[in-house]
Amino acid sequence: MTVIAVFNMKGGVGKTTVAANLAAAIAKNGVEPLLIDLDPQAHLTSMYGIKTNSSKSVYRFYQGLSSLSDLVVPLDTGIQFVPSHLELGKVDAQVTRHRDNIWRLKLGLNAEMLSGSGLPIIIDCTPMLGVVAFSALFAADIILVPVAAEYLALNGAMQLSQTLFGLEKFQSRKPRRYVVNRYVPNQITAETVAGQLMRHFPGEVLKTRIREQEALAAAVGSGSNIFDFAPASNAAADFTFLLDELIENNLISLSRDLPFGAD
Ligand SMILES: Nc1ncnc2c1ncn2[C@@H]1O[C@H](COP(=O)(O)OP(=O)(O)OP(=O)(O)O)[C@@H](O)[C@H]1O
Numbered sequence: 472m473t474v475i476a477v478f479n480m481k482g483g484v485g486k487t488t489v490a491a492n493l494a495a496a497i498a499k500n501g502v503e504p505l506l507i508d509l510d511p512q513a514h515l516t517s518m519y520g521i522k523t524n525s526s527k528s529v530y531r532f533y534q535g536l537s538s539l540s541d542l543v544v545p546l547d548t549g550i551q552f553v554p555s556h557l558e559l560g561k562v563d564a565q566v567t568r569h570r571d572n573i574w575r576l577k578l579g580l581n582a583e584m585l586s587g588s589g590l591p592i593i594i595d596c597t598p599m600l601g602v603v604a605f606s607a608l609f610a611a612d613i614i615l616v617p618v619a620a621e622y623l624a625l626n627g628a629m630q631l632s633q634t635l636f637g638l639e640k641f642q643s644r645k646p647r648r649y650v651v652n653r654y655v656p657n658q659i660t661a662e663t664v665a666g667q668l669m670r671h672f673p674g675e676v677l678k679t680r681i682r683e684q685e686a687l688a689a690a691v692g693s694g695s696n697i698f699d700f701a702p703a704s705n706a707a708a709d710f711t712f713l714l715d716e717l718i719e720n721n722l723i724s725l726s727r728d729l730p731f732g733a734d
């Protein structure tokens with residue numbers, strides 16, 4: 472498994488936080504993951520301080536004018552990053568004109584031999600349910616769903632499950648894992664949400680829980696990841712556990728077979 476779409480159409484649940492810090496955890500192990508900002512909000516792109524125009528963003532790829540590899544910006548942390556831009560929103564707006572865009576990411580990753588290479592590829596998905604988000608779901612080998620431990624989280628997870636079920640007409644069911652985020656140990660709401668998720672999605676809820684940690688929000692503010700910002704924090708430990716659990720489940724592997732010329 473290589474391509475991980477971090478997806479939840481509920482906004483603000485931690486998709487970007489999980490994508491960025493999971494990629495950082497992988498990079499810390501000496502493997503350079505490809506991290507794609509697939510959100511017109513371009514939160515990751517601004518977090519990394521990248522001021523880009525749309526012609527150097529993933530929008531260009533969806534226009535058919537650039538390969539993904541040509542858009543990669545290598546970050547100091549070892550992450551190979553593809554930036555986004557507000558104009559990516561046009562892909563959803565032009566759905567009837569460019570129906571093929573729904574397969575573009577899958578085909579592009581295959582054609583550029585990025586998927587299947589053993590290279591972990593992490594996609595930070597937009598919460599907008601449209602062509603861009605669907606293209607990530609079609610490209611993914613595994614769908615990682617952060618769920619914030621808050622009231623109505625289960626509602627959101629059930630709606631998401633129905634949406635993914637709808638896609639099974641076009642592709643077989645893909646492995647899916649829910650990860651509880653903003654978890655506060657022993658807090659009634661957090662424990663209830665975690666318990667409900669485990670009952671409704673047996674075998675699909677990761678044991679790792681990402682605790683509510685101010686350091687995670689502060690790391691974003693400083694354009695950093697949790698391993699550089701607060702290496703001894705609970706949050707850094709949680710992301711190390713998350714990577715370890717995905718590796719143990721054979722959902723990710725730290726192959727050193729790198730297509731970007733490192734090593
Ligand atoms: N475990 C956590 N502890 C503390 N703050 C967190 C945690 N997870 C996420 N946050 C904060 O919550 C906010 C939303 O997180 P994030 O941007 O990752 O969500 P998202 O799902 O990507 O949002 P969107 O749907 O808008 O893309 C951010 O300010 C982030 O710093």
Ligand SMILES: [Mg+2]
Pocket residue numbers: 486487488510514595596
């Ligand atoms: Mg986000």
